[in-house]
Amino acid sequence: MTRPDGIFRAVAARRGAWGLLGRLLYPLGALYGFGAWLRRRAWEAGILGRVRLPVTVVSVGNIEVGGVGKTPVTAWLASRLNEAGLSVAVVARDLNRSSGEPYNASRPFRSNRRNTPSDEVLLLARTLPFAKVYAGPDKSRAAALALEDSAPDVILVDDGFQHLRLARDLDIVVMDFDHPFGTGVVIPSGTLREFPSALRSADWFWVNRVGPGRSGEWIGRALSVLNWRAGLVTSRPSAGKLELLCGGTVEPGGMRVLAFCGIGSPSGFRRTLEEAGCTVCDLVEFPDHHDYAPGDLSRLEADRIAAGADLLVTTEKDAVKIDRQGPALNAGFLKVALEVDGDWKRLLDDIAAMARGRRRGADDSQM
Numbered sequence: 460m461t462r463p464d465g466i467f468r469a470v471a472a473r474r475g476a477w478g479l480l481g482r483l484l485y486p487l488g489a490l491y492g493f494g495a496w497l498r499r500r501a502w503e504a505g506i507l508g509r510v511r512l513p514v515t516v517v518s519v520g521n522i523e524v525g526g527v528g529k530t531p532v533t534a535w536l537a538s539r540l541n542e543a544g545l546s547v548a549v550v551a552r553d554l555n556r557s558s559g560e561p562y563n564a565s566r567p568f569r570s571n572r573r574n575t576p577s578d579e580v581l582l583l584a585r586t587l588p589f590a591k592v593y594a595g596p597d598k599s600r601a602a603a604l605a606l607e608d609s610a611p612d613v614i615l616v617d618d619g620f621q622h623l624r625l626a627r628d629l630d631i632v633v634m635d636f637d638h639p640f641g642t643g644v645v646i647p648s649g650t651l652r653e654f655p656s657a658l659r660s661a662d663w664f665w666v667n668r669v670g671p672g673r674s675g676e677w678i679g680r681a682l683s684v685l686n687w688r689a690g691l692v693t694s695r696p697s698a699g700k701l702e703l704l705c706g707g708t709v710e711p712g713g714m715r716v717l718a719f720c721g722i723g724s725p726s727g728f729r730r731t732l733e734e735a736g737c738t739v740c741d742l743v744e745f746p747d748h749h750d751y752a753p754g755d756l757s758r759l760e761a762d763r764i765a766a767g768a769d770l771l772v773t774t775e776k777d778a779v780k781i782d783r784q785g786p787a788l789n790a791g792f793l794k795v796a797l798e799v800d801g802d803w804k805r806l807l808d809d810i811a812a813m814a815r816g817r818r819r820g821a822d823d824s825q826m
Contacts, residue, residue, distance in 0.1 A: 464746045471650045488648030495653040502623035509626040510599045515613045515814040516627040520620025523641040526723030528667040529633045533617045548605035551617040553594040561595030561604045581779040599625040612814040632661040636669045658685045665692045692801040698735035699794035712736030717768040721749030740766040
């Protein structure tokens with residue numbers, strides 16, 4: 460039976476008979492987009508009260524459902540700002556909690572299947588040991604806790620473009636090179652969360668997954684029609700080694716792998732594996748943010764043996780959820796870094812200048 464996420468992708472891409480359903484849903488998508496437009500106008504006009512914090516707040520978000528690489532961009536920014544001597548806190552929504560208080564996800568804690576943070580929170584906490592990660596069902600409250608708990612110079616809000624309740628100093632919108640405007644249609648008929656006109660609120664565009672030998676300049680020209688003020692950064696994933704869950708690393712080149720993932724863009728993962736030199740025997744797709752059960756992993760191992768693959772390979776985001784069961788598997792994850800181009804130095808300088816200006820202002824007020 461086709462899963463709901465598979466049906467949605469087929470509808471959005473207008474594949475086969477699902478294309479008719481996509482066209483029938485177009486009026487509903489237009490209504491949803493109009494509601495999102497009204498909501499954004501109400502927040503930005505001050506009709507609805509916003510939470511303003513006395514610290515530099517930078518949002519990293521997008522206008523498309525599914526994975527475009529927001530979390531790796533957030534991690535990259537946190538690392539570079541830390542290298543520049545700024546203290547950083549990262550705020551993310553915990554998808555495993557619909558209620559409750561925000562918390563510091565960087566602190567060690569005992570977990571079970573019911574209280575384990577969601578995958579993106581776990582990944583950020585693991586990959587950013589120098590920063591504190593705060594999570595919860597509400598990003599504004601998590602940001603307030605970050606300010607109270609660690610008084611950072613900068614708060615980075617992962618997936619924050621639609622979280623309009625929290626005022627921010629910079630809005631960075633991440634998009635995929637292959638479909639920067641999604642399908643051009645709003646959900647449920649397409650993949651957009653808002654009309655493309657929402658991009659006028661962005662301060663920076665970050666075009667991710669620019670393929671080898673390709674340039675993001677044409678997207679920059681297209682985006683300038685909507686927003687000529689925004690700066691432009693481009694990036695592409697650069698594959699490193701395969702890190703085994705039982706410990707150790709291997710080079711990906713020449714490996715036959717059975718890949719699996721529960722992310723928003725499975726095809727991008729396959730492409731990255733192939734660019735790293737892997738032969739992908741098959742790619743098993745799970746729903747985004749899938750919580751792996753022991754039975755899932757047993758079936759994957761059986762599939763790997765049947766396919767004659769050397770290794771099960773997943774993403775780092777998926778790997779953080781199977782650590783306890785991982786050592787018993789012939790499995791690993793592909794370590795991926797970002798190769799960044801464009802005007803990224805000016806972006807970092809802008810954030811640093813705002814943060815240091817706030818710091819000087821706070822020091823002067825205490826004198």
